[in-house]
Amino acid sequence: MAVGSSKAKQSQLSNKRQGTAFASLAGSGFFDKLAARARAIDSLLCVGLDPHVGQLTDKSASGALAFCKRLIDATADVALAYKPNAAFFEAFGAEGMAALKDYIPAEIPIVLDAKRGDIGTTAQAYADAAFTELGAESITINAYMGTDTVAPFIKDPSRGVFVLCKTSNPSSKEVQSLRLAGSNLAVFEQVAALAQGWNTANNVGLVVGATDADALRRARAAAPGLWILAPGIGAQGGDLDAACAAGLDANGLGLLVPISRGISAAKDPAAAAREFRDNINKARTAAAAASADQVCEQAEGMAPYQKDFIDFALSQNVLRFGSFTLKSGRQSPYFFNAGLFSTGQALAKLGRFYAQAIVDAGDKLDFTVVFGPAYKGIPLGAAVAHTLYEGHGSDVEYTYNRKEKKDHGEGGLLVGADVKGKRVLIVDDVITAGTAIREAMDMLTAAGAVPAGVVIALDRMEKGGGSELSAVQQVEKEFGIPVVSVVCLTHIASYLTAGQDPALLQAITEYRDKYGVQA
Numbered sequence: 001m002a003v004g005s006s007k008a009k010q011s012q013l014s015n016k017r018q019g020t021a022f023a024s025l026a027g028s029g030f031f032d033k034l035a036a037r038a039r040a041i042d043s044l045l046c047v048g049l050d051p052h053v054g055q056l057t058d059k060s061a062s063g064a065l066a067f068c069k070r071l072i073d074a075t076a077d078v079a080l081a082y083k084p085n086a087a088f089f090e091a092f093g094a095e096g097m098a099a100l101k102d103y104i105p106a107e108i109p110i111v112l113d114a115k116r117g118d119i120g121t122t123a124q125a126y127a128d129a130a131f132t133e134l135g136a137e138s139i140t141i142n143a144y145m146g147t148d149t150v151a152p153f154i155k156d157p158s159r160g161v162f163v164l165c166k167t168s169n170p171s172s173k174e175v176q177s178l179r180l181a182g183s184n185l186a187v188f189e190q191v192a193a194l195a196q197g198w199n200t201a202n203n204v205g206l207v208v209g210a211t212d213a214d215a216l217r218r219a220r221a222a223a224p225g226l227w228i229l230a231p232g233i234g235a236q237g238g239d240l241d242a243a244c245a246a247g248l249d250a251n252g253l254g255l256l257v258p259i260s261r262g263i264s265a266a267k268d269p270a271a272a273a274r275e276f277r278d279n280i281n282k283a284r285t286a287a288a289a290a291s292a293d294q295v296c297e298q299a300e301g302m303a304p305y306q307k308d309f310i311d312f313a314l315s316q317n318v319l320r321f322g323s324f325t326l327k328s329g330r331q332s333p334y335f336f337n338a339g340l341f342s343t344g345q346a347l348a349k350l351g352r353f354y355a356q357a358i359v360d361a362g363d364k365l366d367f368t369v370v371f372g373p374a375y376k377g378i379p380l381g382a383a384v385a386h387t388l389y390e391g392h393g394s395d396v397e398y399t400y401n402r403k404e405k406k407d408h409g410e411g412g413l414l415v416g417a418d419v420k421g422k423r424v425l426i427v428d429d430v431i432t433a434g435t436a437i438r439e440a441m442d443m444l445t446a447a448g449a450v451p452a453g454v455v456i457a458l459d460r461m462e463k464g465g466g467s468e469l470s471a472v473q474q475v476e477k478e479f480g481i482p483v484v485s486v487v488c489l490t491h492i493a494s495y496l497t498a499g500q501d502p503a504l505l506q507a508i509t510e511y512r513d514k515y516g517v518q519a
Ligand SMILES: O=c1ccn([C@@H]2O[C@H](COP(=O)(O)O)[C@@H](O)[C@H]2O)c(=O)[nH]1
Pocket: 048, 050, 085, 113, 166, 167, 168, 169, 207, 208, 209, 231, 232, 233, 234, 235, 236, 258, 259, 260, 261, 262
């Protein structure tokens, strides 16, 4: 049974919303609309539209529609989005949703909670039904059948897709939290990482229950750039403060908090929605303050050798402050050129800084061979191996590569220790696009080595290559190995704070705000 009007009228109505909301999205997609409204009304509250039969006085399709309309009237000023759950509408006949959708003001994004998923051809029919027939702007899907079943939903960059990752129900851990073989990662983290990869058109988000803050934190780490729909606050008892601290993105956004019964069953739904909106905002403020404190602690806790390294890099002109145009076109307030270390003393010191960073990393770096990729890595690798022996009594092997293959004498690209079957640490200066590290990985794996990690001088901690991840994070994710740096941008900012240069610190802060990644 249809809620509201005839099919012909409904399709006119759904076009009406498309003609308003979607036209205003020209050149941008669902998540742009979501972020813009979140900023405009300062709210991350998503009001769930779940007409439970038990809550309806008129237990019919029109009763369900009237119930939702009352909720919309009461909450439209504080609702970042509405989330009708398909189940409650399908219970009265599939067409009910279109009438509801038309009632929601066009500027308010809608998440159709349908959790669809099937083999590709059927998934395409589901996508057509939701996006074309119903005109939904975004949908929740079940991606546990794999990439080919997700593809039909993410074809249209203007529609948002929330991928079920770690659901809020108690039994979700039975499958979703299982560890992958030979890895510390859980199944849901693999889904989060896949979803981050599917997000090439900024149209993919995740569903992670607010009932499991640890899972939220881990999903956020695996997918730093995705919006997360986090159900479970209110009737399911999720902890709002913990969920915000764990799930917000680096900009204090990225978390959409849906609440259904907590609002609809309240005596005064308008007041309840306002209170939830305010409590979410308080939790956002607290989370931002806590993360600022954490950064300060990290910075204040900078080891003496890290401060010495920055002093030393400045003294050698390797680290400079000013205005520099990077290869990426970014205007950076600082520049680091390790090629300017050029004396025996500098090399000896560098060896000590790198070796200290390696020792500090402890069990994280487990290797028996140091590899210095040509060219800048060659002296660095040799200096590190030398210092590990002289300064720390650890006699590791070392090797490096030549860029051209020799056709006489010792063949092959690698020179030095045989790396076959051994755990190898790559030593380099900085990772910009990650190309040198990828080449090194190819060479090492072709030679039968096991890459064990990378150590570099500076981690710039900025987004790269069209990704929300830094080059360092991309290498860590792509190869599943740790990258350790002597210092990172946080240390440089901390060094500047201590040095009291407010203008420079401000420039670095602005640069980080614009291009920085989450630590
Ligand atoms: O993991 C999930 C995924 C979806 N949901 C849906 O969200 C709402 C929650 O309702 P409340 O009344 O706020 O508890 C409901 O539509 C669920 O189907 C979820 O709870 N958990």
